[in-house]
Amino acid sequence: xxxxxxxxxxxxxxxxxxxxxxxxxxxxxxxxxxxxxxxxxxxxxxxxxxxxxxxxxxxxxxxxxxxxxxxxxxxxxxxxxxxxxxxxxxxxxxxxxxxxxxxxxxxxxxxxxxxxxxxxxxxxxxxxxxxxxxxxxxxxxxxxxxxxxxxxxxxxxxxxxxxxxxxxxxxxxxxxxxxxxxxxxxxxxxxxxxxxxxxxxxxxxxxxxxxxxxxxxxxxxxxxxxxxxxxxxxxxxxxxxxxxxxxxxxxxxxxxxxxxxxxxxxxxxxxxxxxxxxxxxxxxxxxxxxxxxxxxxxxxxxxxxxxxxxxxxxxxxxxxxxxxxxxxxxxxxxxxxxxxxxxxxxxxxxxxxxxxxxxxxxxxxxxxxxxxxxxxxxxxxxxxxxxxxxxxxxxxxxxxxxxxxxxxxxxxxxxxxxxxxxxxxxxxxxxxxxxxxxxxxxxxxxxxxx
Numbered sequence: 387x388x389x390x391x392x393x394x395x396x397x398x399x400x401x402x403x404x405x406x407x408x409x410x411x412x413x414x415x416x417x418x419x420x421x422x423x424x425x426x427x428x429x430x431x432x433x434x435x436x437x438x439x440x441x442x443x444x445x446x447x448x449x450x451x452x453x454x455x456x457x458x459x460x461x462x463x464x465x466x467x468x469x470x471x472x473x474x475x476x477x478x479x480x481x482x483x484x485x486x487x488x489x490x491x492x493x494x495x496x497x498x499x500x501x502x503x504x505x506x507x508x509x510x511x512x513x514x515x516x517x518x519x520x521x522x523x524x525x526x527x528x529x530x531x532x533x534x535x536x537x538x539x540x541x542x543x544x545x546x547x548x549x550x551x552x553x554x555x556x557x558x559x560x561x562x563x564x565x566x567x568x569x570x571x572x573x574x575x576x577x578x579x580x581x582x583x584x585x586x587x588x589x590x591x592x593x594x595x596x597x598x599x600x601x602x603x604x605x606x607x608x609x610x611x612x613x614x615x616x617x618x619x620x621x622x623x624x625x626x627x628x629x630x631x632x633x634x635x636x637x638x639x640x641x642x643x644x645x646x647x648x649x650x651x652x653x654x655x656x657x658x659x660x661x662x663x664x665x666x667x668x669x670x671x672x673x674x675x676x677x678x679x680x681x682x683x684x685x686x687x688x689x690x691x692x693x694x695x696x697x698x699x700x701x702x703x704x705x706x707x708x709x710x711x712x713x714x715x716x717x718x719x720x721x722x723x724x725x726x727x728x729x730x731x732x733x734x735x736x737x738x739x740x741x742x743x744x745x746x747x748x749x750x751x752x753x754x755x756x757x758x759x760x761x762x763x764x765x766x767x768x769x770x771x772x773x774x775x776x777x778x779x780x781x782x783x784x785x786x787x788x789x790x791x792x793x794x795x796x797x798x799x800x801x802x803x804x805x806x807x808x809x810x811x812x813x814x815x816x817x818x819x820x821x822x823x824x825x826x827x828x829x830x831x832x833x834x835x836x
Contacts (some may be wrong), residue, residue, distance in 0.1 A: 414447075540779055591721060687783070704727045
């Protein structure tokens with residue numbers, strides 16, 4: 387923990403404060419630094435702040451009074467997420483170019499139609515739009531063009547042609563695909579149709595590879611070698627009978643905290659692992675649920691017709707691979723959006739409202755519009771009506787891994803208001819779960835031959 391963080395924990399003051407025009411205490415730190423354009427001294431301003439629904443960030447702005455050169459960048463100061471994230475956007479109109487994008491420096495940007503890729507760590511993190519990303523990419527290619535024209539004219543001519551193709555994308559004469567792949571999980575692409583599903587945007591989460599963990603600084607190469615060597619497993623009976631406690635850092639204030647882990651058997655279902663983190667410094671509390679079993683052979687789709695207020699008390703297990711749909715509201719919550727949760731139906735609806743309405747940064751400040759704010763406010767009121775039993779809707783839990791559960795209050799008899807369906811997964815669903823590349827037969831024979 388840094389000296390600043392230690393003082394923050396002891397003094398009870400927040401290092402990262404939320405952006406507010408009314409807070410006069412939030413002032414940037416000014417540091418004298420070298421200008422890389424004219425090599426005279428300029429000034430860098432650093433602002434540690436927190437964006438709602440995103441994370442803690444560090445905004446830096448450099449200006450040089452001698453040559454008037456300036457540069458701005460954004461860096462994530464929050465924790466690295468548990469999973470990586472990939473955003474795949476089909477840009478169909480000029481309105482899509484106005485989508486706001488948070489691109490971390492660990493993110494890779496690709497445009498398959500042009501066979502174009504911006505590798506990770508070649509650009510600083512930025513808060514921009516799709517059009518801004520295209521402009522920045524074109525500007526980066528143009529930077530060394532004068533030198534190329536003098537030393538390699540043929541290469542410069544080909545790059546010039548490619549730059550024109552890149553700029554032409556802004557006219558959106560034909561659709562193109564933009565892919566942002568960030569193993570840190572700290573990038574974000576705006577959904578302008580929230581809380582409705584965005585048909586042009588696909589968000590998928592994945593488990594990082596050991597090599598990606600090394601690149602992010604989470605693990606050392608020595609740790610990976612130890613993991614590959616294997617470690618003896620714990621006795622499963624010991625896990626069932628005791629609560630395991632291990633030290634970690636609070637995701638909000640980064641102060642030392644403890645996480646409790648317990649293996650729990652859910653009646654008429656299976657075993658799950660419940661993890662809860664409590665922070666004594668800031669009072670932050672989180673809980674997460676992981677499936678304790680294997681991926682089921684078939685996916686599970688649970689449809690519940692809400693007809694009574696008592697339905698709100700039903701126990702619910704939502705795994706990380708489960709999506710939630712409310713057809714009457716034209717709402718869909720994608721995989722891993724809320725992580726794994728063991729709660730009640732009322733608790734899930736409150737979490738959805740908090741995620742979509744309360745913590746949405748695009749309904750406040752400069753990025754907010756009255757139409758979008760009114761639409762999300764109306765969505766929040768409808769969620770309140772559902773919780774109060776004033777609106778009948780259908781709640782659908784669709785889990786391709788088959789690891790989600792909704793309590794049957796009539797068990798062991800069938801529930802007349804609940805329908806449970808088993809289905810064969812599609813190729814894309816198996817790809818998202820990492821099952822297509824998993825070899826479960828004959829692998830021992832191949833290892834012996836190799």
